[in-house]
Amino acid sequence: MGHPHTSFSTFLSTMVSKDDPDSSRWWSEKTIVAVTGGNKGIGFALVKRLAELGLTVILTCRDESRGREAVEKLKEQGFHVEFFHLDVVVQSSIEAFVTWLTATFGGLDILVNNAAVSFNEINENSVEHAETVIKTNFYGPKLLTEALLPLFRRSETISRVFNISSRLGLLNVSNPVVREILENEEKLSQKGIDFVVNRFLEDVKIGLWKDEGWPKVWTDYSVSKLALNAYSRLLAKRFEKHRLSINCFCPGFTQTGMTQGRGIHTADTAAEVGAKLILLPPNKLPTGVFFSGSKPFLYSNL
Numbered sequence: 001m002g003h004p005h006t007s008f009s010t011f012l013s014t015m016v017s018k019d020d021p022d023s024s025r026w027w028s029e030k031t032i033v034a035v036t037g038g039n040k041g042i043g044f045a046l047v048k049r050l051a052e053l054g055l056t057v058i059l060t061c062r063d064e065s066r067g068r069e070a071v072e073k074l075k076e077q078g079f080h081v082e083f084f085h086l087d088v089v090v091q092s093s094i095e096a097f098v099t100w101l102t103a104t105f106g107g108l109d110i111l112v113n114n115a116a117v118s119f120n121e122i123n124e125n126s127v128e129h130a131e132t133v134i135k136t137n138f139y140g141p142k143l144l145t146e147a148l149l150p151l152f153r154r155s156e157t158i159s160r161v162f163n164i165s166s167r168l169g170l171l172n173v174s175n176p177v178v179r180e181i182l183e184n185e186e187k188l189s190q191k192g193i194d195f196v197v198n199r200f201l202e203d204v205k206i207g208l209w210k211d212e213g214w215p216k217v218w219t220d221y222s223v224s225k226l227a228l229n230a231y232s233r234l235l236a237k238r239f240e241k242h243r244l245s246i247n248c249f250c251p252g253f254t255q256t257g258m259t260q261g262r263g264i265h266t267a268d269t270a271a272e273v274g275a276k277l278i279l280l281p282p283n284k285l286p287t288g289v290f291f292s293g294s295k296p297f298l299y300s301n302l
């Protein structure tokens, strides 16, 4: 899947370094985009940027009052966005969103799976909340995406799922069983991904997670993004010929609540790059790709 590294990255850096994505504008206010975890951080900045670029944006958020506050804040800055109260780990909340979306817009063009959690300070590595991290960062976007698949209006343009992931979720695992399951593109399966995640949670439960070759940094978070990347690869393959593109994006070390305000750039900067990638023109849109960095980026397989 994807393209040879050199020609593809050259082409994309030309695309992405353009200051004005409007020069290749294919979308309109009829283009519907939903962003999860839109009340703060990169999600909020993405909502703002996409609204600024003229799409109809649905800011979703797990806390109703925090979400409404964010919408008000945007309104004060001159942006109108829609709002829906959505907790990505609650199945009934996902179902309510699907019902509302169908009734209100009749479909969706772009889903940005941004919502995620991490419970570690920058230099810590505790797995105390591993189950919540896996549930939120992997199963949340997966369940939401699966529920929304029938709603993507693939006939109008190429629909998109854009997963905000992390370089920490690249295959930095030394466990041979896990590598074997994730490395083989032909054999990769949902069952395999679930096995990897369950095995990690089992290793956490029995206290062996430090010895079993899992990622060394923010281990539970890294495994959650590793699973998200693998799922994205699988989904991209499933929809390769069906006008639905699925890509992942690492925004780089960004100043948000998740990093306790540390980072090398702001959420607005990360969102600007993210928005350009989300809005790549249909004829130049890849699928099954991992974008990395806040400037014209590296490219690798997911």
Ligand SMILES: NC(=O)c1ccc[n+]([C@@H]2O[C@H](COP(=O)([O-])OP(=O)(O)OC[C@H]3O[C@@H](n4cnc5c(N)ncnc54)[C@H](OP(=O)(O)O)[C@@H]3O)[C@@H](O)[C@H]2O)c1
Residues within 6 Å of the ligand: 036, 037, 038, 039, 040, 041, 042, 043, 061, 062, 063, 066, 086, 087, 088, 089, 113, 114, 115, 116, 117, 136, 140, 164, 165, 166, 167, 250, 251, 252, 253, 254, 255, 256, 257, 258, 259, 263
């Ligand atoms: N910041 C970085 O350096 C960095 C680097 C690489 C990747 N990322 C990724 O970028 C994305 C955004 O992170 P951020 O840095 O902007 O972090 P953030 O400021 O902590 O924002 C995370 C957002 O996710 C929401 N959220 C958490 N659990 C949720 C749930 N169950 N349902 C719905 N929303 C939920 C949070 O809501 P509450 O306000 O209610 O908690 C918040 O809106 C994440 O996917 C993260 O993994 C960040």
